[in-house]
Amino acid sequence: MAAPRSSYPGAIPAGRRDAPPSLWDPVVRITHWGIAVSVLSNALLNRGGSVTHVTLGWIVMALLVLRLLWGLVGPDEARFSAFPPNPLAALAHLRELVTGRVRDYPSHNPAGALMAYAFWATLLVVTATGLVMTGGATPMQVANDKAAVASGDWSALIREGGEEDESELSDAAKEVHEVAANLLLILAALHVAGVFVESRAMRRNLVAPMVLGERKK
Amino acid sequence: MSAEPGLRSAGRRQAVALSIFLLVQTLGTVFFVGDVIGDLRAEPTSFHFIFEALVTSALVLGILFGAFALRRTIELLRAQEQALDVARGALAEVIDRQFEAWALTPAERDVGLLALKGLDVAEIAGLRGAAQGTVRAQLTRIYAKAGVSGRAQFAAFFVEDLLGAGVPKTAAEAAQ
Known part of the structure; x- marks a missing residue:
C-alpha cells in the first residue's frame, strides 16, 4: 500500500487502475454540466433577483447537494476519498507538469482535486448568501411576491424589507454574493485552462470523459 | 462482436436514466425542504408542518437509497464489462496458442x-x-x-x- 514517492491515494503504485476513468459516471457528468450552465447563465445572462435567477440558484443548490452526497456514496473515483484536498501534492503535481513528466491518477489529479473543492466551497458561499438575500424564499414564493407587487399589492415589499439589522445582514450578504460569484468565474477560467494544459501534457483528451467518452470506430 | 456494444450501451443508458431520475428527485426534495424550513419558522407546531416534515424525510431517505442503488448498478455494469474483457482476452489467447501449435x-x-x-x-x-x-x-x-x-x-x-x-x-x- 505504501507508495514510495507520494502518500496521495491512487498515485500509481498503490492504485488498481492507472488512469482516470475513460468516462465519468452519469451523476458526475450531469452535475458538472448542470452547475456550469446554471452558474454561467446566472452570472452573465439574467438579472439578479429575478425569478429565473433564484430558480437557477435553487437548481445549483440541488445539483451541489447531489454531487456532495455522491462524494460519500458514489463509485470509487467519484468519492472524496479518491481525491482528498492536499496542497502539497497539488504543488508537486504542478512541478511535474512544468518539467513535463506527469503521472496518471485514478481520479482527479491533486491540483484538479483542489480546484473541485474550491468550486464547491465557493458555490456553497454563493448559494448561502443568495438564500440570505431572498430571506430563504423559494422560487415559487418569489414569483408570488412579484405577481402581487405587479398587481398593486405592495405589502409583499414590506415583508421583504424586514427590520433594520436584517437589511444590514442582507447588504453584507449581497456584497459577499457578488465577490464569490466573480470568484466562481475566475475559477471556471482557471479550470478550463488547467484542463487544456493537462490534456496537452498527458497527450489525452480530458474533455471526452466528461461528455460521452471516446467515440469508438 | 455485434451484440456486446449493444449490451454495453443499454447498460449505460440505464445508468443515465437512473441518474436523471435521482437528479429530479433531488431537485424536488431541495425545493420541498426549503418550503418546510419556511413553515418551521412560521408555524412549527401545526399539523401541516409535522406532516410535511415527515414527507420530506421520506424524500431524503428515497434519495439516499436511490444513490446507493445507482452506485450498485454502475459497479455491476463495470464488473460485467471487465469480466467480458477478461473472457474475450482469454479466448483470444487460447486461439493464438492453438494456431501456433x-x-x-x-x-x-x-x-x-x-x-x-x-x-x-x-x-x-x-x-x-x-x-x-x-x-x-x-x-x-x-x-x-x-x-x-x-x-x-x-x-x-x-x-x-x-x-x-x-x-465435467x-x-x-x-x-x-
Missing part, C-alpha cells in the same frame, strides 16, 4: 481468425484483397493442419474447449 503461417492465422468470426470465403477474400481461390486453398490447408473435416469442426474445436472444461467440473461439484 498447428504452425499456421501469418496469412493462415488471419484467414483462420476471420473464418472463426463467421465470415464466408467471399467476404474474407474481399477483406484481404485476395482471390477467392487463394482463400479457399488457405482454408483447406488450415483444416488439414488442424486435422478437422471442415469449417464447422474447425469452429467447434474452440467452442468444445470452452464447453468441455465447464461440464460442474457435474463433479453437483455430485459432492
Whole structure:
C-alpha cells in the first residue's frame, strides 16, 4: 500500500487502475454540466433577483447537494476519498507538469482535486448568501411576491424589507454574493485552462470523459 | 462482436436514466425542504408542518437509497464489462496458442481468425484483397493442419474447449 514517492491515494503504485476513468459516471457528468450552465447563465445572462435567477440558484443548490452526497456514496473515483484536498501534492503535481513528466491518477489529479473543492466551497458561499438575500424564499414564493407587487399589492415589499439589522445582514450578504460569484468565474477560467494544459501534457483528451467518452470506430 | 456494444450501451443508458431520475428527485426534495424550513419558522407546531416534515424525510431517505442503488448498478455494469474483457482476452489467447501449435503461417492465422468470426470465403477474400481461390486453398490447408473435416469442426474445436472444461467440473461439484 505504501507508495514510495507520494502518500496521495491512487498515485500509481498503490492504485488498481492507472488512469482516470475513460468516462465519468452519469451523476458526475450531469452535475458538472448542470452547475456550469446554471452558474454561467446566472452570472452573465439574467438579472439578479429575478425569478429565473433564484430558480437557477435553487437548481445549483440541488445539483451541489447531489454531487456532495455522491462524494460519500458514489463509485470509487467519484468519492472524496479518491481525491482528498492536499496542497502539497497539488504543488508537486504542478512541478511535474512544468518539467513535463506527469503521472496518471485514478481520479482527479491533486491540483484538479483542489480546484473541485474550491468550486464547491465557493458555490456553497454563493448559494448561502443568495438564500440570505431572498430571506430563504423559494422560487415559487418569489414569483408570488412579484405577481402581487405587479398587481398593486405592495405589502409583499414590506415583508421583504424586514427590520433594520436584517437589511444590514442582507447588504453584507449581497456584497459577499457578488465577490464569490466573480470568484466562481475566475475559477471556471482557471479550470478550463488547467484542463487544456493537462490534456496537452498527458497527450489525452480530458474533455471526452466528461461528455460521452471516446467515440469508438 | 455485434451484440456486446449493444449490451454495453443499454447498460449505460440505464445508468443515465437512473441518474436523471435521482437528479429530479433531488431537485424536488431541495425545493420541498426549503418550503418546510419556511413553515418551521412560521408555524412549527401545526399539523401541516409535522406532516410535511415527515414527507420530506421520506424524500431524503428515497434519495439516499436511490444513490446507493445507482452506485450498485454502475459497479455491476463495470464488473460485467471487465469480466467480458477478461473472457474475450482469454479466448483470444487460447486461439493464438492453438494456431501456433498447428504452425499456421501469418496469412493462415488471419484467414483462420476471420473464418472463426463467421465470415464466408467471399467476404474474407474481399477483406484481404485476395482471390477467392487463394482463400479457399488457405482454408483447406488450415483444416488439414488442424486435422478437422471442415469449417464447422474447425469452429467447434474452440467452442468444445470452452464447453468441455465447464461440464465435467460442474457435474463433479453437483455430485459432492
